[in-house]
Structures are given as C-alpha cells and as structure tokens.
Amino acid sequence: MYQTIQILHSYWAYLVLLILVLATFNALFKFFGNKEFHAKDFRISLFALIVTHIQLLLGLILYFVSPFGFKNISANGMGGLDSFSRLLAVEHPFVGILAVVCITIGYSKHKKKLTSKPKFKMLAIFYTIGLLSVLSRIPWSNWLN
Ligand code: HEM
Incomplete structure (x- = not known):
C-alpha cells in the first residue's frame, strides 16, 4: 500500500508540475497580452485543478501510510524532527x-x-502563488534521486 501510493504520488507530481506551469504561464501571458479568453483556456485551468486535486488526495493518503508523514511525528514528536x-x-x-x-x-x-x-487576472494571481508554493516545498533531493 505505502509503496504503491508513494510511487503514484511521485510520478503524478511530474504531471502536476507540467500542467500547472502550462496553466500559470498561459494565464500570465494572456493577461499581460490582453488576449481573449477561449474554451482551451478554460480547459487548461480546469485540467490543472483536477490534477492538483488528485495529487492532494494521494498526498493525504500518503501522509498516513508513509513512515515519513504522520507516523514520524507521532514517533518522534515535532521537536525530534531534523529539517x-x-x-x-x-x-x-x-x-x-x-x-x-x-x-x-x-x-x-x-x-x-x-x-x-x-478571468486571466484571477488565474494568473492564484495559480502563480500555488505554483511557487508547491515549488518551494518539494523534497527535490528525495524526488530526483
Ligand atoms: C499539490 C502538490 C504536490 C506535489 C507536486 C507533491 C509532490 C511530491 C513529491 C515530488 C514528493 C517526493 C516523492 C519521492 O520522494 O519520490 C512528495 C512526497 C511526499 N508528499 Fe507530496 N506533493 C504534493 C502535495 C502533497 C500533499 C497535499 C500531501 C499531504 C497532505 C503530501 C504528502 C507527501 C508526503 C508525506 C511525502 C513523503 C512520502 C514518502 O517519501 O514516504 N504531498 N510529494
């Protein structure tokens, strides 16, 4: 169970980052370029929403089955965790x-x-904050090794 969810969460992250980067830059470029909002803009923002929600679900399950999530806090306490x-x-x-x-x-x-x-303004602001937050706290050294 743990390994399956860990692998899914780990590989799904590539899709999350790819689609989120595309949706965010799409919104930013079209906001600053004063472009019209079309059906494909709606689709890419919806797709980004869906893939991130699936990642959230996988992450929540992982949090409780992984030895590095909740179990680590219960075993060692907050003070017992290194950075x-x-x-x-x-x-x-x-x-x-x-x-x-x-x-x-x-x-x-x-x-x-x-x-x-x-429309582009709302997507540009909130998707940019979302993307930057995710990027700032990905365990890169674990992931890309
Ligand atoms: C929404 C965007 C998210 C992305 C892009 C993401 C991505 C990742 C990546 C790349 C890893 C490292 C995987 C590896 O070492 O192979 C990871 C680990 C982990 N993630 Fe997420 N994650 C996200 C959200 C979440 C959420 C919301 C939770 C929990 C509520 C979560 C819980 C965890 C846990 C506990 C680990 C460590 C698991 C382990 O190594 O056993 N993640 N995540």
Whole structure:
C-alpha cells in the first residue's frame, strides 16, 4: 500500500508540475497580452485543478501510510524532527494543501468573472502563488534521486 501510493504520488507530481506551469504561464501571458479568453483556456485551468486535486488526495493518503508523514511525528514528536524530516512531515504537506486551496480559489473566482481580462487576472494571481508554493516545498533531493 505505502509503496504503491508513494510511487503514484511521485510520478503524478511530474504531471502536476507540467500542467500547472502550462496553466500559470498561459494565464500570465494572456493577461499581460490582453488576449481573449477561449474554451482551451478554460480547459487548461480546469485540467490543472483536477490534477492538483488528485495529487492532494494521494498526498493525504500518503501522509498516513508513509513512515515519513504522520507516523514520524507521532514517533518522534515535532521537536525530534531534523529539517529534512520536518520538510516531509510538516512543510511539504501543509504548503501543498495551501497551494491546492489557492488554485481552487483562483479557479472559482475566474469562473465568476464575465470578461477575459479579469478571468486571466484571477488565474494568473492564484495559480502563480500555488505554483511557487508547491515549488518551494518539494523534497527535490528525495524526488530526483
Ligand atoms: C499539490 C502538490 C504536490 C506535489 C507536486 C507533491 C509532490 C511530491 C513529491 C515530488 C514528493 C517526493 C516523492 C519521492 O520522494 O519520490 C512528495 C512526497 C511526499 N508528499 Fe507530496 N506533493 C504534493 C502535495 C502533497 C500533499 C497535499 C500531501 C499531504 C497532505 C503530501 C504528502 C507527501 C508526503 C508525506 C511525502 C513523503 C512520502 C514518502 O517519501 O514516504 N504531498 N510529494
């Protein structure tokens, strides 16, 4: 169970980053370029929302089955974690959840706007914050080894 979820979460992360980067840059370029909002802009922002929600779900399960998540905190206490263990057990999950919340807010706010510029603005702001937050707390050394 642990290994399956760990592998899924690890590989799904490539898709999350790819789509999130595409959706964020799409919104930024089209906001600053004053472009019209088309169906494909809607689709890419929705796709980014869906893949990040799936990652959230995998992450939440992983948090409770991994020895580096909740189990590590219960075994050693917060004070007993070194900085890398804290990244895995606290910072990465917490910031991951905040990033997904941010992306969800951006998506729902953009849907309520009726014209192109404000739609791109909401996506550009919230997806950028989400993307940067995720990037700031990925356990890179674990992942890419
Ligand atoms: C939303 C964007 C997220 C991305 C892109 C992401 C990506 C990753 C990556 C790349 C790793 C390292 C995998 C490896 O070492 O092979 C990882 C580990 C981990 N993630 Fe996430 N994650 C996200 C959200 C979350 C959330 C929301 C949680 C929990 C609530 C979570 C819990 C964990 C845990 C506990 C680990 C360490 C697991 C282990 O090595 O046993 N992640 N994540």
